[in-house]
Amino acid sequence: MTTMSENRDIPVSGGRPDGTGDQWSAGAGRPLPPPASGSQDRSASQPPAASGPASGPSREAPPDPGTTPGLPPAGGTRAVTDPPPVPVPPVTGPTGADVELIRRTLAEIQPVADKVTGHFYALLFLRNPELRDLFPAAMDTQRDRLFGALLTAARHAGDPAALTAYLSDLGRGHRKYGTRAEHYPAVGECLIGALTRYAHHTWSPAAETAWVRAYTLISQIMIDAAAEDEQRSPAWWQAEIVSHELRTPDTVVLRLRPDKPYPFRAGQYTSVETPWWPRVWRHYSFAGAPSADGTLTFHVKAVPAGWVSGALVHRARPGDVLRLGPPAGNMIVDHSTDNGLLCLGGGTGIAPIKALVEDVAEYGRRRLVDVFYGARTDQDLYDLETMLRLERTHPWLSVHPVVGDGCPVRAAGLTGQVPDAILGAGSWTGYDGYVSGPPGMIRSGVHALRRAGIPPDRIRHDSFETISDLQAPALAGE
Numbered sequence: 001m002t003t004m005s006e007n008r009d010i011p012v013s014g015g016r017p018d019g020t021g022d023q024w025s026a027g028a029g030r031p032l033p034p035p036a037s038g039s040q041d042r043s044a045s046q047p048p049a050a051s052g053p054a055s056g057p058s059r060e061a062p063p064d065p066g067t068t069p070g071l072p073p074a075g076g077t078r079a080v081t082d083p084p085p086v087p088v089p090p091v092t093g094p095t096g097a098d099v100e101l102i103r104r105t106l107a108e109i110q111p112v113a114d115k116v117t118g119h120f121y122a123l124l125f126l127r128n129p130e131l132r133d134l135f136p137a138a139m140d141t142q143r144d145r146l147f148g149a150l151l152t153a154a155r156h157a158g159d160p161a162a163l164t165a166y167l168s169d170l171g172r173g174h175r176k177y178g179t180r181a182e183h184y185p186a187v188g189e190c191l192i193g194a195l196t197r198y199a200h201h202t203w204s205p206a207a208e209t210a211w212v213r214a215y216t217l218i219s220q221i222m223i224d225a226a227a228e229d230e231q232r233s234p235a236w237w238q239a240e241i242v243s244h245e246l247r248t249p250d251t252v253v254l255r256l257r258p259d260k261p262y263p264f265r266a267g268q269y270t271s272v273e274t275p276w277w278p279r280v281w282r283h284y285s286f287a288g289a290p291s292a293d294g295t296l297t298f299h300v301k302a303v304p305a306g307w308v309s310g311a312l313v314h315r316a317r318p319g320d321v322l323r324l325g326p327p328a329g330n331m332i333v334d335h336s337t338d339n340g341l342l343c344l345g346g347g348t349g350i351a352p353i354k355a356l357v358e359d360v361a362e363y364g365r366r367r368l369v370d371v372f373y374g375a376r377t378d379q380d381l382y383d384l385e386t387m388l389r390l391e392r393t394h395p396w397l398s399v400h401p402v403v404g405d406g407c408p409v410r411a412a413g414l415t416g417q418v419p420d421a422i423l424g425a426g427s428w429t430g431y432d433g434y435v436s437g438p439p440g441m442i443r444s445g446v447h448a449l450r451r452a453g454i455p456p457d458r459i460r461h462d463s464f465e466t467i468s469d470l471q472a473p474a475l476a477g478e
């Protein structure tokens, strides 16, 4: 998924999660039930699809607000005090034919994705003006994210378990916005409205039914995950910056002390909101395994036009208080095997790799761990000393710095790009692969790991979009 720091915040999407086989068959065209659970946060805030910055509504006049047959009316969710509901029939999901219809729609609208997304927000705010103030002031990035998430979900039709995990993370993550179950139908209405307007050739009653079924299931998975999470976790944490260590002019190592215990697993990531950009959240990985003192460490690199990363690097100081969302992601160590770990970390992507190394060390079972740590120049290897210190402490760990061609490297390092460096550097059968870094590196890193003989199910990374590029055939027309 993406660059961790600035573009990994993914809003609610469309697609075809699965879980149980027969959920996918019945119910075409009949009205779908309102969300079956969802005693989520009651404080008003963001509806689904509102996780990032975005621009204002499209200038195009949206069609008259209406309702979409099949989608439950907005606000149709039962309140906590309502009488017990009539038993809700199982949520029906899209059929195989539906998935094809959804993919065709996506292929058609891809060239006008920006217009579709703009129209979606225009509809959302026209029909629900009270929601506008709950989004960040600027919404440019949000447009790409929504469409990207739709593509991701549609492409993932063949991997329902991964998609369900993704949507569950997304549902839990939406708690911090104050998303309520009754927001989901409103979003679904506007999604269908935007698709209706732009998918001229592929839209039909059958396509609409397919999208309604898909969206209903998606929202139900998100709502259920959020409701379950509400039983055991806060919607967000506050965390005070206790140290701010600038390692390069644009890279900082931050240590935070959360206000409440923050359980997570090494290799996961969370979302961060700064006081300077309210309601703009960005993802960062934990740069260490859970620590005895409960503090959390993050590596942040300021990127051009990166509001949150720029603020964290150049403006934040000890004593400032950030908000954190829940942990997410499954790039975690599989402790059920003795396989070695072959880890590729590019730039600040080394953060979760360091966490994985600490996790292996704490677990206590000796497994070979090889870390290839890449950066453009030697100076950009801002955490090399830490990694080399870990190498000196743990005989099972080997750290291989890799810098761009033509750059001198301080340790006995390699030159080139990280994925190329692993090929020819050893035999990696009997290893599990872990990849973390920029999207291009994840893509080529996974290919390199496969070429090195590591099967796909033993390769983990935290980029959902990237995995869909790798594992599913491209959409027709793309």
Ligand SMILES: NC(=O)C1=CN([C@@H]2O[C@H](COP(=O)(O)OP(=O)(O)OC[C@H]3O[C@@H](n4cnc5c(N)ncnc54)[C@H](O)[C@@H]3O)[C@@H](O)[C@H]2O)C=CC1
Binding pocket: 002, 003, 004, 005, 006, 007, 283, 284, 285, 286, 299, 300, 301, 345, 346, 347, 348, 349, 350, 351, 352, 374, 375, 376, 377, 402, 403, 404, 416, 417, 418, 419, 436, 437, 438, 439, 440, 441, 444, 445
């Ligand atoms: N801050 C965090 O917690 C995390 C950040 N990330 C992501 O990691 C990235 C780090 O960015 P930078 O530090 O600027 O890294 P960068 O862009 O300088 O790349 C670092 C290294 O990765 C390799 N690489 C980059 N692009 C490649 C490509 N297309 N093919 C093959 N290898 C490639 C090269 O070895 C390069 O030296 C960002 O995209 C960030 O979102 C990922 C995980 C965690």
